Amino acid sequence: MKYAIEMRNVSKRFTTAAGTEVVAVDNVTLEILDGEFFSLLGPSGCGKTTSLRMIAGFELPTAGEIYIHGKPMDATPPNKRPVNTVFQNYALFPHMTIGQNVAFGLEMERLPRAEITRRVGEALELVRLSGYENRKPHQLSGGQQQRVALARALVKRPEVLLLDEPLGALDLKLRKEMQLELKKLQREVGITFVYVTHDQEEALTMSDRIAVMNGGRVLQVGTAAEIYERPVNRFVADFIGETNFLKGTVVMATDEPDRYLVRLEGGAMLMASCEHPLQPGQQVVVAIRPEKMHLNGSRRFGPYADNHVHIPGRVQEIVYIGTDTHYDVALEAGPIVRVREQNSGVFSPRLALLGEAVSVSFDAAVARILVD
């Protein structure tokens, strides 16, 4: 099995100026496949950027080993690694023209002048900036500078391209455009992308696989759908998309493997799955996505299927957002849940009125039992 990047039990500890030790990356093991678009996703300070910097060679691991295409990196300096980086604030050389910026990496390889000129032209064409060779970085817009940074890294034909929140400084509309453009580019050039972001939507949109990180650890690795549909713990469920959490107690294990009977706060019972072994009496959290819940008010009575759970409550807030309408329902047991109903018709009627007594229902099969 050939991996583009392997991190084996990698840790990074820093000592701050005040003398306290900070664990930025805590025993991380990752396998990134050749040619995949892999994202490191997590809140700021979760260790994703430090991980990327260790792959690039700007930081050396305190413990563990990093392999690039099977070769151990040890203390190999950044200039000897077959990877290139697109920096968060682009880090273009301000005293050089765009052409000189892109050519720099090739000059370091001592390629003949003619080949450098040709490849710089190709790279700028790839990012649709032909004709900008003689401009200085400060004469370009943020999006254009971003594309120069991309061209400067790609012109080296690296085995792996590392991207550190490359779209972080762009406005929303440009971000969305660049997301699709980056994804398309990655498919065209066919090299491995390791992409660091704190934006879960960005990660879901672009990645083949995502590693969700928090507190220096990798919590879950999987495709967008795996992470969204089967989050391993409360943090992942909460960080990726919106989730309703209901407290509950394990009543008993069922005959089916990994299926448990859980009593929710307020008394409702449901059967749901969990990969962890659970003990009767154990406190758990049941996670259900808002779009998988339904509202049953005076104007609609939901499908009473076998395994549907109904919980009574009162509508507290109704928010119309175009594609959907959100109903925030205060359950009798206390928690407030959000139900997202799609507005599929023209002027879809409200399913309930503000303050109305309703019940929310969901198929127990979509519920996830989370231990923490």
Added chain:
Amino acid sequence: MKHRRPFWLYLIVVLVYIFLYAPILVLIIYSFNASRVNVRFEGIVNIEPCGPFYWFCQLSRNHEVINAARNSLIIASISTLGSTVIGTMAALALQRYEFPLKRFSEGALYIPIVIPELVMGIGILVLFTTVFRAINTALDLQGNARLGMGLGTVIVSHIAFSIPFVALVVRARLHGFDRAIEEAARDLGATEWITFWRITLPNIAPGVLAGALLAFTLSLDDFVITFFTTGPGATTLPIYVYGLLRRTITPEVNALSTIWILLVFLLLVVIQRVQGQQR
């Protein structure tokens, strides 16, 4: 709405400028004095072939002056080169590395800016004489081979007192320097050495140049430290002028000072231009 500033503020400004520039102006005017004794102004000199620039002509025929000027330029050039290289390295080290006694070494670097020049001059003199005597006795050097004061000692001491100024100016420039561009260069395959020459230096060049020009003017102007460290054949312009003053104050001295002021003024204009470009 315009806010009226009080009149006395303007008055202070005018007085300050008079105190700063009136002596210089008088000095320049007296370099055209018709009288040989430079205490009274007796009209503008007009002796052929130089006309009003008679004292300047006299000066150009004075071999001692030309020698002193050459010494000053040699000392200023070499000491500028030395202090700029060392000062820039010190600024870079203080900016980016953590090392034991860092705070102490940073403070120690800037102390020479504030301690009296006289103290430093005497200190350097004692250091040189002690070390030279020890070496001369140990190696039993005789005659010309004996180590003594001269151009070399002046250059070394000028390098020493210019380093903190250069370091200060370069550090100011480094504050706005984004180290990510150095990482980008390393990432693109550049060694540390190439990164310094092609990325770091071009970006901090205005600061380095400003520091160098400052060191150059400081060296050119210095009297006190030079006075203590100079030796036979190493007379600089300030030392020479001081020597002239002890005899008589002729307009020749004024002519020399005029040229000198213009030169330093020109350098300062260049420094300001360079620093202006930093923004």
